[in-house]
Amino acid sequence: MATIHVDIVSAEGQIFSGEAAMVFAPAAMGEIGIAPRHAPLLTTLKPGEVRVQLPGGEEQFFFVGGGAIEIQPHLVTVLADTALRAKDIDEAAALQAKQRAEEALKDRAGKIDVAEAQAELARAVAQIKAIEKLRKIKQ
Amino acid sequence: MPGVKEIRVKIASFKSTQKITKAMEMVAASKMRKAQERMRATRPYAEKIRTVIGHLRLANPDYKHPFMVERDVNAVGFIIVTTDRGLCGGLNVNLFKATLAAMRDWQKQGKKVSVCLIGSKGVQFFRRLGGVETLATVTHLGDRPHVNDLIGTVKVMLDQYKEGKLDRLFLVNNEFINTMSQKPVVRQLLPVVTEDEDKLQKLWDYIYEPSASELLEGVLMRYIESQVYQGAVENVASEMAARMVAMKSATDNAGKLIEELQLIYNKARQAAITKEISEIVGGAAAV
Numbered sequence: 001m002a003t004i005h006v007d008i009v010s011a012e013g014q015i016f017s018g019e020a021a022m023v024f025a026p027a028a029m030g031e032i033g034i035a036p037r038h039a040p041l042l043t044t045l046k047p048g049e050v051r052v053q054l055p056g057g058e059e060q061f062f063f064v065g066g067g068a069i070e071i072q073p074h075l076v077t078v079l080a081d082t083a084l085r086a087k088d089i090d091e092a093a094a095l096q097a098k099q100r101a102e103e104a105l106k107d108r109a110g111k112i113d114v115a116e117a118q119a120e121l122a123r124a125v126a127q128i129k130a131i132e133k134l135r136k137i138k139q
Numbered sequence: 140m141p142g143v144k145e146i147r148v149k150i151a152s153f154k155s156t157q158k159i160t161k162a163m164e165m166v167a168a169s170k171m172r173k174a175q176e177r178m179r180a181t182r183p184y185a186e187k188i189r190t191v192i193g194h195l196r197l198a199n200p201d202y203k204h205p206f207m208v209e210r211d212v213n214a215v216g217f218i219i220v221t222t223d224r225g226l227c228g229g230l231n232v233n234l235f236k237a238t239l240a241a242m243r244d245w246q247k248q249g250k251k252v253s254v255c256l257i258g259s260k261g262v263q264f265f266r267r268l269g270g271v272e273t274l275a276t277v278t279h280l281g282d283r284p285h286v287n288d289l290i291g292t293v294k295v296m297l298d299q300y301k302e303g304k305l306d307r308l309f310l311v312n313n314e315f316i317n318t319m320s321q322k323p324v325v326r327q328l329l330p331v332v333t334e335d336e337d338k339l340q341k342l343w344d345y346i347y348e349p350s351a352s353e354l355l356e357g358v359l360m361r362y363i364e365s366q367v368y369q370g371a372v373e374n375v376a377s378e379m380a381a382r383m384v385a386m387k388s389a390t391d392n393a394g395k396l397i398e399e400l401q402l403i404y405n406k407a408r409q410a411a412i413t414k415e416i417s418e419i420v421g422g423a424a425a426v
Contacts, residue, residue: 090294
């Protein structure tokens with residue numbers, strides 16, 4: 001039986017690599033089934049399930065949060081996103097990153113770093129204790 | 140000569156410090172191994188995505204995505220990956236030195252420099268330094284950074300680039316060479332530098348869904364993100380290696396100090412005993 005090589009990779013690691021009889025993927029324009037000797041195709045993926053039918057007939061499922069798929073006659077490469085991606089989610093994340101930068105700048109004059117503040121506090125406590133001891137001795 | 144008791148207390152305190160540094164060393168060693176594995180795991184994605192970009196470029200020689208076009212440089216951006224915690228030797232300091240050297244080159248030419256910071260050490264450093272615009276920050280990624288946490292930060296820089304506010308983007312992180320050495324590297328992210336085209340298989344004609352240009356945009360963005368992610372993971376591995384080495388030398392130094400103190404302690408104890416005996420003998424002789 002003809003097989004097709006499948007690689008499913010994400011930025012954080014390889015998810016699957018092996019031969020398959022057939023692959024199903026949630027392409028942007030609808031679910032596609034990929035048999036060996038499929039025409040070369042490049043398309044984006046929607047969040048969903050990639051099904052890999054192994055030569056033995058067994059099926060394996062992989063969830064992808066979107067991404068892209070490249071198909072060559074004997075090779076399928078799924079570039080999976082690890083995160084759910086949407087324009088507004090990305091936008092919100094970008095906004096947060098900007099805000100963090102602004103807050104970090106504001107801190108320059110006002111707040112001191114927590115570690116520094118803690119060290120300062122420890123020193124102050126030690127001083128108070130020392131003063132109290134001195135007082136006791138004097139009395 | 141300090142008292143016998145003070146020396147004993149000092150030795151005990153050194154010993155407990157040594158225990159802590161030893162534990163930190165071992166923790167860093169095991170974390171380093173895991174980080175190295177993650178570093179290796181990112182490689183297939185980067186390679187695959189690079190081939191896809193190559194194919195896309197070959198298929199559309201006329202279409203130029205803004206991420207690929209070289210333009211006159213007026214402003215440059217740096218994405219700087221630093222650690223969140225200290226006690227890792229000169230790792231961050233070396234990185235800042237390399238970064239500042241690279242920045243100065245651009246500033247001398249009168250170009251504007253802005254930065255994007257990953258890791259709280261970088262945030263602290265540039266807060267103190269001032270004079271450089273910080274566009275985005277992300278801290279406390281932990282020992283296992285995730286792509287999710289980086290998307291927003293990277294997007295800020297990519298948007299700036301698209302709007303023409305940045306003409307070049309660099310990534311600065313520590314390269315993990317081996318356990319003993321980590322080197323800060325400054326790499327260009329944008330415009331994308333692609334491999335020589337001879338290696339790629341030609342004559343592919345793909346069916347594109349949707350259009351090739353839209354695909355290229357998505358793929359390029361993910362490529363940049365994966366590069367930054369790779370940098371972050373590599374930096375974690377470097378951090379752990381540097382911490383391991385720093386803690387090992389701290390443990391060794393503590394050991395040396397304890398040995399020296401032990402000698403002084405023995406001498407002091409001996410002196411005290413001798414003194415006591417001579418006092419007793421002197422007292423007996425007087426009677």
